[in-house]
Amino acid sequence: MRRGQRRRQAQRACPALELVADDPDRDARVFEPVTAAVEGLTPGVEVVRAGVVAVPARGPSRYFGGEEAVAELLVDRVAEAGVECQVGVADGLFTATLAARRGLVVPPEGGPGFLAPLGIGELDQPAERLAGRAELVDLLRRLGLRTLGEFAELPAADVLNRFGTAGALAHRLAAGLEERAPSRRRPPPDLTVEEEFDPPVTRVDSAAFAAKAIGERLHAELARRGLACVRLGIRARTEGGTELERVWRCAEPLTAEGVRDRVRWQLDGWLRVAGDGGLDGGIAELVLDPREVIGADALQLDLLSGEAETSAGERAGRALVRVQGLLGPESVWRGVIGGGRGPGERVRLVPWGDPPTPERPAERPWPGAVPSPTPERFATGPVPVAVLDESGAEVGVDERDELTATPHSVVAGKGSPRRILGWAGPWTAAPLVRLQVVLEPNSEMGERALLLAGDGSAWWVEGIYE
Amino acid sequence: MSLARVSTFSGEEFAGRTLPVRPELREVLPWPGLRRGATVALRGSTSLLLAILASATAEGSWAAVVGLPGLSVLAAAEAGVAVERMALVPRPGTQLGEVVAALADGLDLVAFAGTTMIGAAQTRKLAARVRQRGTVLLPLGPWPSADVELRCANARWYGAGTGDGHLTHREVEVHATGRGAAARPRSVQLCLPG
Known part of the structure; x- marks a missing residue:
């Protein structure tokens, strides 16, 4: 049986099949004890969606003696909570999720090889609510790309041109690359959103209402700054003063609906625990704390605001992210x-x-700084020069950082000396001294000014005024 | 200088479609500013580029400089460029044309070096793109289809003596040549940084 299968076919494959309506809220409630069980084994648990949690593998596997050992412990611990689970280990969240469904440990760097033979449909993961992803997968299929590997082989630049940012994001997933955009960053500290509830929230329907309001507030606050959240911390305080916290992690930037869903799912999960008598009262205070954000340009902008009107800054930002897509983040x-x-x-x-x-x-x-204007261009490689006095002898620097003679000309390499029309300095910023020189014209460009730097034994061109 | 000669647009119609420039440069440009969608080739002076970026970015425009790994951001700031709105792509490599085209989609001014690496077909595509998007393209080198070419000559430096003082500014002649309305060569004296 698989996701997306027709009911009739599923029942044929498994006659004892019990049908249950789709209800993410219920799933989230049922899943909370599983999350708690995993948390009992290792810190840093992040909920991806109801049914999937992510934990960093490095720490626990060192502590428990290998990734397989951790996987076994996790299966045991979750079984104690009354459910069966599968564990997968891989470099990124998307790859690890697919590995988990197959119960595999993918070795470091092995992601692309593991993903390559898998079907293109794996790109369309549930619960992300990504507009257009299903259509993208459909389009890729019609183009004859049946596996993730075939898609990954296309040049990134072509994918970006043909399918836009959303396509480029999917392409990175298929290639087993870090799933998040290059511009990932920590948010400014004042981005948390808080809400107090009086009376405290005790019922699921009031939780849904609370989640909608606070989720939209956070989302609007982020959107105003051109950001979107990829890791969301949800903290709550009960009437009795118990502090609860859970981190939700997302492979792709959260939309307004995405934030709202996760807050509601989490509240439902906690309320279920409360209903079982595991909590001291209802939820009195809720804090949303975006742990990691990225520039909203990584998300299609219309998903964020629904406004066609974009500012000059947003347009520029999108073009620049596109260039980062072409050349890499450090470009x-x-x-x-x-x-x-x-x-x-x-x-x-x-x-x-x-x-x-x-x-x-x-x-x-900053004593010793050379006064402005600063040379417009730095020499990008070393350009050694000799500074000569009137007799052709080299000018150096004495122990008091004064020039040993009056500079008369500058010569680079085997070239002919160029006469100095004016000079200023030296400015000392130990261990370097700096000198401004104006050289006579040798073309229609006119006079040429240079900033020279020296360390007592040699001079070189540091900057060019051009 | 007579504006009526250079175009059939009235001053007001032009106002929203130009980016501000130094008054001296208005003397040699065929427009009352930098016309959006125009291509202005700059020859032989990074400081002239910075002067142009300064006037535009100070008014809120966004700029990118491509292929100038040695460009000093400090010099740009001193020249008055709003450096928070200036992006640098120092090493576009073989994808120069694609990078410039992508930037032309979203930024107000795009300056780039390595102009001879871009072929004739890509040049025509770029010209069409900047006209449509209203971007000002600033090739830093020879560019046959430029509307105007500005070339600096005869620089003279002031401020440095014989070990006293320090460089303060230079005076350059800016010569303009170009097609159509700008075809008559003109020149103007400019102080940089000014």
Whole structure:
């Protein structure tokens, strides 16, 4: 039997089949004790959806003696909660989920090989509520791509052009790559959303209502900042003061509905425990804490806001993420200005999508800094030069960081010397000294200015004013 | 300078479709600003590029600079560029054309070096794309289909003496040549950074 099968066929395969209506809320309630059982064995449990939990494998497998040993322990522990389970181990969440359904341990780096022969339909996982994923799978099938491997072999750039961001995301999954977008980051601390309930929530229907309100608040808050959540912490306090916490992890950015569903499922799960007398009262306070967010550009924007109107910043962000898709996350940068004495030290380049924090504070004084303007271009490789005085002897630096003679010309390599029309410095930022020189014209471009750096024994071009 | 000569648009109709530039550069451009969808080739001066990015990004525009691994973000900030709205793609490799095309979809100004790596067919596609999207394309090198080419010449530096003072600014001549309305060469003196 498999998902998506017709009822008649399923009943033919298994005559004793009992039919139950689809009810994610009930699933979530029933699943909470399983999550609790796994949590009893290892910390860091993250719920993917009712029926699937993820745990980091590295810590526990070292502690319990190997991944297989952990898998066995998990099966035993969950059996004590009254259900059977399957365990899979792999590099990423998507791959691990498929491995679990087959009870496999996929070795490190073995993800792509494991995924390649699997059917293309595996891309359409339930509970993600991804608009268009089923249509995408259907389209890929009609294009003759039957396995994940065949899809993964297409060049990423072509997939992006043909199927857009949603297609590129699916392509990364099929190739066994990290499922999340390159611009993953920790959210700013003030993004949590809180709600107090008076009277406390004790019934499932009031939980659903509470989940809708607080979920939409969080989602709107994230969307306002151009973010979407991929790991959601849900914390609750009961009337009696017990603190509950659960982390939901998602392979793909949560939509407004996705947030709401997970909050409701979690509340249902806790209330079931409460109904069994396991909790001291109803839920009095709820906190949503996005643990990990990504730029909303990774999600199709219309899923987020439903508005066609997008700001210049959003349009730019989407184009830049697209370039990251072409060249990799470490291809698009933005510069952040901080403190420092050399012109290179003052700029930190951060990959697009990462938080722009400077390396060194800009405010404090930096003695020895060369006054502005800064050269527009750094020399990207070493360009050694000699600074000569009028007699053609090399100009160096003495122990008091003064020049040993008056500079007259600069020569690079075997070239002819270029006369110095003006110079300024040196500025000392131990162990380096820096010198500005203006060279006579040798083309229609006119005068040329350079920033030279020296360490006492040699000079080289650090920056070019152009 | 007579605006009436350069186009049939009225000043108001143009206002929303141009990005701001330094007043001196308006003298040599055939438009009252940088016309959206136009291609302006820049030759021989990173500081001229920064001056152009400064006026536009200060008003909220987004810019990308492709293929200039040595570009100093500090110099850009000093020149007045809103560096938080300037993205850098220093090493596009063989995908230069694709990268520039993708950026032209979403950014207001796209500057790129390595212009000779882009073939004639891709050039025509790019021109059509920027016209449709209203992006200003700034090739940093020879670009046959540019609307205007700005070339810097005869730089003169001020501020540095004989070991005293420090460089403060340079004066350059900016020469403009181009097709159609901009066909008559003109030039203007410009202080950089200014």
